[in-house]
Amino acid sequence: MTESSTAPETITTSSGEIQLLMTASEAFPALERAVLSAQDRIVASFRIFDPATKLHSPEARAIGDDWFDLLVHTFKRGVSFDLMLSDFDPIISYDTHMLTWQSLRQIWSAAELAGPDAKVAVRPGMHPARIGLLPRLGLWPSVRKELREICGWLNTLEPSHRRSALRHLPGLCTCLGDCDDGSTKMRFGGPPFLFPASHHQKLAVIDGEQLYIGGLDLNDRRYDTLTHERAADETWHDVQLLVRGPAAAAAETYLTQVRDAVDGKGNVQIQVLEPVPRS
Template identity: 45%
Template sequence: MAGADRKTRDAAEIYLTAAEAYPALEALFLEARSEISAGFRVFDIRTRLRGRGREVGRTWADLIGHTLARGVSFRLILADFDPVVRPSMHRETWRATASLMAAGEASGRPDLLSVIPAMHPARVGLGMRLAFWPKIAAKLRDEARRLNGLEAREAEDQLAHMPGLKPHLAGEHPHLRPKIWPVAPLIPASHHQKLAVFDRERLFIGGIDLNERRYDTPDHDRPGRDTWHDTQLLIEGPAAREAQAHLDTLLSVANARQEPPEMRHLLRTISTRHRHTGRFRLSPKTIEKGLEDAHIARARKARRLIYLETQFFRSLPVARALARAARDIPDLRLLLVLPGAPEDVAYDNAKEGDARYGEYLQAKCVHIVSKAFGDRAFVMAPGQPKHAGHKGRASLEEAPLVYLHAKVAIFDHDAVIISSANLNGRSLRWDTEAGVTLTEADTVQHLRYRCFAHWLPEDAEDAYFTDETAIAAWAALADRNAERDPDDREGFVMRYPVAPARRFGRNLPGLPEELV
């Protein structure tokens, strides 16, 4: 077990990147005795097996079939997505569902498999949908045009896996077109959690989903657009039992059919549909924001060093809480690790309003904490120690960025929060999220060391790990790396480039920050 004591209820096994997490998940499926319950945003059983799972096959389809054939039940809540705004993700959810059901049939025990493609029940009000109708119609036209450009058989197959889109298209291939009425629904939230419970005793939880895109190694020695840094935990005890209760009740809670069960160990974000959808309502009803409250409460208690890794840093309440802590505690320091740019901006050249609004909010949040902490803060973006071969948002000082997806918060040597939630309004107020707080001293210290050491040169000195010297040491390393040829850099430490985010970002007054 990695740096933890199995006898301690708070003990945890810690996995950095899918190269560590995927083999661990395979082993958990092989070791399960009677039941597995899970909730993921993405669960693609075409993903290759990389650990002990290779004893039973080549892909996760083989492992799922083997698990069911052994008599172990598997229940999966799989996130579904707005078919208008995210048609490809909606399609992949239903393809994954069909693949899982086929694996269940092949196992001979389909009765032990339950796959629930779960779209969040909240809906945008009719008045707001009418206001957005030009954008809705444009999205539908784009998807109809794409489908019309496919071969007839391929288009038919794709539409078969898009049950939420089909009712809003008229005509036949290759003459599909948007229906004018009724106005398509818009779904403002999703189930973003990533967790699995094994035999109601062991909990696998954190930020990683299952597919080939998310596979990476701690060396991050891949093309920049293929890198993916994540953190996952395996924990036992009360948190696992509460996670089981969370999964058992989630759909009823989200549909406002019951109150959420009280939790002492599992941190969550949960929202539900409003019982009466107002015409101009845009947001779901937040009923639990334990993850936001925990981050803010721990920030207020911190006295020496806060370390954060997050895909998005867009929550103004969290940024302002950190700023207050900086003003109240003169010795408090902040080490913030962000990807150099959002994935869609870096690799897909996204320029839509939501991408710009997200960058606006992130630049604002970085400014808030940087102004409050001054030289007691360092904001980092990981970059590979090699030439990018290109410029733009996908590079940092001529090196490929390492895409960071982890959600880790470490407060002094006292507590660690690991979850599926980014530090943005969407994760902390709207989407379904789940995480845990670890406070056992050895576990906290081990995780802190691993997170720090992951980005640093192998021979990193104590100054990089010590509360009083870490900020200056990391900043100096980033500056040395920027002056060197990318091939000669040490570790992954670079400065986060806030200026491009500020230039690209655009405020959208009147829209809630939770939208992005």
């Protein structure tokens, strides 16, 4: 089963139409169709955005098998694509830090395949919050233990796979180094910076007119249907909205402000979105 057999509920408000997407079986196809409908631009921010995610709508499946194919198709059409992808602490959350950089590199590869005219801007978004010096000193023994475990894992890999993994772990470049035999070791130094928070938003704005927003990241792990066919510990249920109306333009302004704040462009004032009243 790839899509719900029940049409998603649509709520009409003074700010436009809101479509309630109860599961990923409704949400993922809706996002695919929205991207296919884009004429000018897509502005988005996700915590996880995996280009290897399978496509589900018939329209997108006619193009390819996964989001990598859909991105190449979209870039070739001349649609600009601006994505901030959450980054994570490279020590405590090294696996998700690595996933972020794997996804970024796949999107850059899609842009290269699309050709020199592709208008693609993707960036990692590390939350600016940092743990202070005194807590870092107290946590240093635990952090050293984490780094030793990361080194141990890296050294179980074949050399070529280890080099590939390190390319996707740029946040560890100051903490790890190479031994003479090619294995990975800890560098000597003081407590590294620790990043305790991550941006936790999942939204995309298409042409300033459609807003896809909610709790679902984009990967196969998040896919679920109304029948919840997976085992309980493998089921992920969250809700998305597809909004058509002024809220989309407001969300695009918000995303631009967040991007500027993450890029360090001065004292950026983030516009808070007002709740939409039900008519």
